[in-house]
Amino acid sequence: MTYIISDIHGEYELFCRLMEKIKFSQSDTLISCGDMIEKGKHSVRLAKLLFSMKNAVLLAGNHEYAFLKYYWGLMREATDYELVLCQLQEYFPFDGRLLDWETVDRMEALCYFHETASYICAHAGVPLDRDGHILPLKEATPEQLVYDRAFKEPDVLPKAGKCVFFGHTTSMSLGHGAQITRFLRDGKRGDHVRDYYKIHLDTDAWISGVLGCFRVEDCMEFYVCN
Numbered sequence: 706m707t708y709i710i711s712d713i714h715g716e717y718e719l720f721c722r723l724m725e726k727i728k729f730s731q732s733d734t735l736i737s738c739g740d741m742i743e744k745g746k747h748s749v750r751l752a753k754l755l756f757s758m759k760n761a762v763l764l765a766g767n768h769e770y771a772f773l774k775y776y777w778g779l780m781r782e783a784t785d786y787e788l789v790l791c792q793l794q795e796y797f798p799f800d801g802r803l804l805d806w807e808t809v810d811r812m813e814a815l816c817y818f819h820e821t822a823s824y825i826c827a828h829a830g831v832p833l834d835r836d837g838h839i840l841p842l843k844e845a846t847p848e849q850l851v852y853d854r855a856f857k858e859p860d861v862l863p864k865a866g867k868c869v870f871f872g873h874t875t876s877m878s879l880g881h882g883a884q885i886t887r888f889l890r891d892g893k894r895g896d897h898v899r900d901y902y903k904i905h906l907d908t909d910a911w912i913s914g915v916l917g918c919f920r921v922e923d924c925m926e927f928y929v930c931n
């Protein structure tokens with residue numbers, strides 16, 4: 706089975722409980738739509754766990770992108786790489802001491818979108834043309850894919866047949882409560898991902914204490930809460 710999640714934001718224990726709840730196994734796939742780090746206290750611990758999962762597709766969100774921009778800035782001036790690692794560790798006030806170069810390299814290798822025959826995953830959503838058609842993702846900049854706030858609007862709907870999974874803006878700030886929000890296409894039943902324009906995944910776990918994921922095969926949602 707394939708499970709899609711977003712905006713875990715350092716909530717290591719909630720994430721582990723969610724994986725237990727869904728009985729996540731080697732034959733399953735996890736797709737994380739970004740923002741695994743910051744806000745919560747276990748950013749690096751969570752990142753290392755995700756990077757250790759062979760069956761995980763991990764995307765960058767704006768928080769990973771901001772970290773990478775800080776890293777690239779340090780490297781432009783750097784002569785002492787041990788000092789750079791210390792500075793990177795200080796980026797994470799709670800568990801920065803766990804940060805190593807391998808984790809930094811894995812962060813740098815994150816993708817900005819993931820596309821299959823029936824859906825697309827991107828942290829902030831995807832760029833659309835005026836008619837609502839999805840613009841070629843390979844031409845999109847990382848900034849478009851991790852920062853854009855327009856895609857959250859209820860009337861911004863990708864017309865093409867694929868569903869877009871995204872997070873980035875908290876469901877609380879959208880007035881949806883701490884839950885996954887589905888945008889169903891007209892006349893569709895909703896038992897297949899292609900029946901949806903888009904599915905918003907950010908349950909604001911760090912504040913709400915609720916973390917959820919979406920199972921692609923049967924469109925089921927699963928939650929754990931504090």
Ligand SMILES: [Mn+2]
Nearest residue numbers: 740766767873
């Ligand atoms: Mn975000």
